[in-house]
Amino acid sequence: MTDSPLTSQIPNLPQSLHYYPAFLPQPTSSTLLQKILQTPKPKWTHLSHRRLQSYPTSLTATTNTLITPPSSSPPLPEWLTEPMIPRMQELNIWAGAPHGAPNHVLVNEYLPGRGILPHEDGGAYWPVVGTVSLGGVIVLDVYEKRMGGGKGRRVGRVLLEDGSLLVTTGDMYTSYLHGIAEVTVDEDLGPETIANWELLGDKDRFKGGRSERGARISLTYRDVLKVVKVGGGFLRK
Template sequence: MDFQRLVREERARRKQEKAAASDPPAPPQSSAAANSTSQDAITTTPLRVWTKRSELEREPFAVGGIAGVYYVPEWLSEDEEQAILERVYAVPDDNSVWVKLKHRRLQMWGGDVKAPFRAEPLPAWLLQIVQALVDAKVFCEAQRPNHALINEYGVGEGILPHEDGPSYFPLVAIVSTGAESTVTFEPHRRWLESASKNSDGAAGDENALSSGRRSFRLARRSLLLFTGDAYTKYLHSIDGVEAGKRVSLTIRHVSL
């Protein structure tokens, strides 16, 4: 599933629609200045509440059954969660930063993930979260996160099994806010069939595939990390939200 291609196609469609429409009259200078100020505020305003993080010892938060998955409940305080949601929704609905996809809408910060990658500055409030992940030694300085996807899921909206792929350093941090959902990790079929061949060379069956599946709840304010086998040998998916709106921050380092 190529999310970057979907985003680029949606943006191209918007440009075509805008070009086909008649040009609107130029706004008064005061209105243009206000719009510029508003756009600056989106990228320069920090979180109103944030606490510096210390080193996170991962092993107590390891999820059994899959190497490389860690789940940290209550990584955010309630005030920090609210501060993040305030910055997400400071972007107006009609701002081009929001991209509507079939089962969710998203904001993409840091630039288009394509070679050659041209990194764009992250908003101030996202830099605070990035620094917290570095301070917690989730990411090292050499792979400091430089990209973030903010996904908004309404009731019934989720995402199908997918992999993040080779464009990123193989470590993902997902911060969940707003509502709960369920994440599922399941083995790549190609890896499982290869790994489960018996001595006669027969391919593994569907029972082997399902036995490698692991699901668990993603609570509000939690931090999910996955790396290693979980990144390279498993797909992950998010079930449809049952109530409310879930806003997730997927934070990674683009390594193109």
């Protein structure tokens, strides 16, 4: 991965997590957030603790396959690709991936007090995730993975700012778990406790040590390994 002059590698954590503040600067970030929040309700899948959208569609439940529409209709809508995918490609994030670019995006919404249990993203994808954060700030916790897959010790905390990009790959993808605590305030924030403190776009905002959660949208970009193209055009609208 090519790094900008100030390295984006998050220190004091296993390799490799990279953090890019202001990957989507204002006003691009808030324009995109507003657009997503206006998505009609039926497009969202409601889970017990958050809601999400899958583009171009969700994977098949049994074989984790992405069934894509005919090649004439773009698999991902432009509002999810521009400018994010070209910018990620400039950073060489998808250089080794089978499709050379992400072909799948999950849009997750977290309201204050909501989170996601520690988990790994698994083998359906090329082992790279690009996470773009929009709106509220959140802390992502990283845990060791026990034999058998359970959660071990917490090894670090990463603060994700509005407009930032987090790239998870290497050991971080395969051998660790990540999760977001269900709290309304992230506390105990500082250079000793937040692994990407020196890489933050606006450290001053957190120097009081706490950050109130606000509504946050994350866009997680991945390359699904198994893709089946539906040809013929009979599905075309």
